[in-house]
Structure formats: structure tokens, C-alpha cells
Amino acid sequence: MITPVLGEVRRADPRASTHSGADAGMARRRAAANNGRVHDLSVRQQEVDPLSLTNAPITRRTFARSALAAALAGTGLGLGAPRASATARAAAVPGGADWLGALGPDATLSRLTLPGTHDTCALYGGALVQTQSLGIPDQLAAGVRFLDIRCRAVDGVFAIHHSQFFQNIFFGDVLNQVGAFLAAHPGETVVMRVKQEYSSVPDADFGAIFADYQRRWPGLMWSEDRIPRLGDVRGRIVLLADNGALPGIRWGGSRTDIEDDYDIGTIFDFYNRKWPEASSHLDAARPPATRTACFSLSPPAPAGACGRVRPPTRQPRRSAATSADSTTPPARCSAPSRWTS
Numbered sequence: 001m002i003t004p005v006l007g008e009v010r011r012a013d014p015r016a017s018t019h020s021g022a023d024a025g026m027a028r029r030r031a032a033a034n035n036g037r038v039h040d041l042s043v044r045q046q047e048v049d050p051l052s053l054t055n056a057p058i059t060r061r062t063f064a065r066s067a068l069a070a071a072l073a074g075t076g077l078g079l080g081a082p083r084a085s086a087t088a089r090a091a092a093v094p095g096g097a098d099w100l101g102a103l104g105p106d107a108t109l110s111r112l113t114l115p116g117t118h119d120t121c122a123l124y125g126g127a128l129v130q131t132q133s134l135g136i137p138d139q140l141a142a143g144v145r146f147l148d149i150r151c152r153a154v155d156g157v158f159a160i161h162h163s164q165f166f167q168n169i170f171f172g173d174v175l176n177q178v179g180a181f182l183a184a185h186p187g188e189t190v191v192m193r194v195k196q197e198y199s200s201v202p203d204a205d206f207g208a209i210f211a212d213y214q215r216r217w218p219g220l221m222w223s224e225d226r227i228p229r230l231g232d233v234r235g236r237i238v239l240l241a242d243n244g245a246l247p248g249i250r251w252g253g254s255r256t257d258i259e260d261d262y263d264i265g266t267i268f269d270f271y272n273r274k275w276p277e278a279s280s281h282l283d284a285a286r287p288p289a290t291r292t293a294c295f296s297l298s299p300p301a302p303a304g305a306c307g308r309v310r311p312p313t314r315q316p317r318r319s320a321a322t323s324a325d326s327t328t329p330p331a332r333c334s335a336p337s338r339w340t341s
Helices: 020-024 026-033 050-054 060-075 085-090 137-143 171-184 203-216 267-284
Strands: 003-006 146-154 157-162 165-170 190-194 237-242 256-259 293-297
Touching: 060 137, 137 171, 146 203, 157 171, 157 203, 165 171, 171 190, 171 203, 171 237, 256 267, 267 293
Parallel strands: 003 293, 146 190, 190 237, 256 293
Antiparallel strands: 146 157, 157 165
């Protein structure tokens, strides 16, 4: 089962944080917005900027793994293998940017555990709104393969929002950033949930805007309603449709199983309720249960969390961390139609 654990990706030095898709065209967008309408002036990138893709940040895990391999090689240990063999094995371990490329093509996505981020683009808006401090390129370079994209439909384009807060990026920027990463790492794939946020246009209108993006970025998004094999979707975005008019795997449909208990009021709830729920959900995703995509949404902080949806006999509750999402439609973590207990 696809099991993205949605949490927060943090950079040690926030001043080094990048937001390349928004920064590159911010001046153009400000000028476009001055005429009273919003325009997504993004165009599909034809070239890849090597500086933004090859200089991937070194994660603590990568550093620790490399240090351990070097220590074993230096002492002649390493499970009895010669020093040269230990070094060769360490060199063969893929980095965060290429880990899916090391897997065989026949693995179905429902058999993989994919790390992901909640409200992927929420870099702005203050403590109750910001969920990330890394932009999409750095998230992907660190190994993230599930993106949670919230789109406000306005003037025929998608502006990326967290509740009422515009995140200084448009959907076209998102597609350019993910497309550039996949062009540089063709063995990878990215699963992307797309939902409407802070707008209430009919599904048909939302779907028409999305169809225009799909036309402008041909071939980038894989939008069939089935669980694919990894070899079928390398170099592409696998769409999770959290809107009735979008193509792709239906978020909350028969092919997905969502654990989404987002009302985590205290640190005691976090450890006594949330993690046991997430753990049991992950256990349920073990083979032979391989036909359903399983999504376990974990909180970015103990004060507010995405988690398991309660049975329909109980009304969904809102946490303090999501209290800003009080507009129509409500910015919930998910809207599943399949309930788990």
C-alpha cells in the first residue's frame, strides 16, 4: 500500500531556504496582479537548471550513513567484508534524489512506503499556517515523493494556498519544479494529491482549469484510475484526485485507505492516540494487503495534526492548528469516502 508519512521537512538554517518557483517569476506576477486579475504566467520549462538540482542538501541520515560506512571501512569491519567491498557497497547506496530508481520496475506503488509532506507549499503565513521550511526542489532532493498541493481557483488559474494565505507560488510553478526534478532523475516518480482550497467553484470549473494545465504540460501527469507499477510511471507525476472533476486515483475512493485523525489537541493525545493509530494503520499496509493505497497522515507538530478520520457517527473536529481553515470549503486534510476503524 502506498504509505506516505506526512510530516514536516526542516532545514537547519532557515536563511538558506529556497522557493525557486515563486522567486523566479515574482516580479512578473506582481505586475500581472496590478491589473486586478490573477495570472499564472508559468510556462513549461524546456531546460533544467543543474545548479538547483545537482547540489542537493546533505541530510543527517545521508551524513550518518556515509560516516558509518567510512568508519567501518577504516577499521576493516563491515560484517567481515574487506575494506574495498564495504566502500563499494556504501557508494552503491542511492542518495535521497534517486532512491526509487534503485527499485525494480514491477513493484506496484501500493507496495511502497513513500515519505511525504503535509501542505507541501505552506512556507508563509506564520506559526499556525506554515508547515514547511523547504521548497519543493529541496524536498524532492531529500527523498520526499508525496506532495499535498492545495489549489485556489481564481481567474482561471490555480494559486497555491493554505487557507486564505497565498503561498507565493502557482500550480504552474509546482509543475515546473517537479518536472525539472523528474527530468534530472528519470528513475523517480512523484505522487501528488490535488485539492481545492479557499475557493468554492463548482467541480466542473475546477476540472476545466486543471485540464488546461494538463494540456500545457502534456505527458507529465499520469492520471489513470488504477494503482500503477513503478516502471509505468517513472519520470511522471501520479495524480491523486481530491476533487470530483479531476482524473486519476480517487482520494478517498475504493483504491485508497486513509488514516486522518487531525484533532490532536495536546501532546498526550499525540503520543497516546495519534501514533498508535498511525502505527496500526501502517501495520495493516503490510503484505499481503497490496491492492489498496494506504495513506497515513502524520502531524507536523504535536499541537495540530493530520490523522485518522473518525467513523461517520462522529462529527469531524477541528484543532487549534487548523483553526485558520474556517472558510468555505473547509480546508480539511482529506475528504475520504472509505472509513476505517
